[in-house]
Amino acid sequence: MSTADAYPARNGSSGHYWFAVALIILLAQIIAEHFMGRVWICTCGTVKLFEPGVNTPGNSQHLADWYxxxxxxxxxxxxGLGWLVLRKASFAKRLTLATFxxxxxxxxxxxxxxxxxxRSATMAIGYEGDSILNSAMDTIFMALGFLFAARVPVWVxxxxxxIFEIFTGWLIRDNLTxxxxxxxxxxxxxxxxxGAL
Incomplete structure (x- = not known):
């Protein structure tokens, strides 16, 4: 047995190791936002699966929203970035980079x-930042998008x-672009x- 086989987590060959690193990054994000003074959940005191309003106090405060x-x-x-710059790296390493x-x-x-x-340059006039819950879910949704892209053809x-860009652009007049x-x-x-919405 080689040293690499004896210590797979240390040399990065273990997918479990890199998934654990990605989880630690997510936890570090949550802790950092706590020390930044972000609220844990919506100050309304409830947690919704989805917040349908855009320029509302609940936007960016719940599990999911139009963003x-x-x-x-x-x-x-x-x-796509991981595939381009870390093509030889494992899936778990690339997901860890994406999480970071x-x-x-x-x-x-x-x-x-x-x-x-x-507040000054976009339609988010009353934006006060994300709740920690919403921010953590944003990272989790990114990971789900990463997993989706890994499993389906590029054209899909x-x-x-x-579709996401056109639909949200039409519905809320905002999207990633x-x-x-x-x-x-x-x-x-x-x-x-x-602003005419």
Whole structure:
């Protein structure tokens, strides 16, 4: 038996090891958000499976909302990124990388600088950040998107992503594409169109 066989978790050959690392990253995200002063659940005192409102106090506070499809698409994108840059790495390593990126984004998204940016540049006028529950679920939905992309043909992933983007764009006048656009390069015409909802 080689040293690698004797200590599979240490050399990274064990999928269980990398899945555990991904779970630790998620727990670190939750703990960090607690110390950032984020609320655990909606201040309304309830937990919903889905929050149907967009510019409401319950948005980004419950298990899922209309921005959940964006986080699922994150998983699609991170799966593609992992395939491109870590093609020889195990599935578990690539999922761990995706979890790290998503957790880092969740921490940044709930920082004062991004919250203020959302308020000033996007349709999220009263946005106060995610609850810890919602933020953790965003990371979990990303992982589900990653798993989905790993199991279906690329064309299916692309079709689902396009459907998500078109549907949420039509329904709430926001989606991942518009969200990124308005954070990076806000357009008055888009803001006016979103505000007319």
């Amino acid at each position: 959940t499809p964006s986080h699922i698409i994150h998983g699609f994108l991170f799966y 990126i998503e957790a880092a984004w969740e921490l940044l998204e709930n920082s004062p600088i991004i919250i203020d940016r959302y 992933t692309l079709v689902v992503a396009i 518009l969200n990124v656009l308005m954070l990076v390069y806000p357009l008055d015409a888009v803001r006016a169109w979103q």
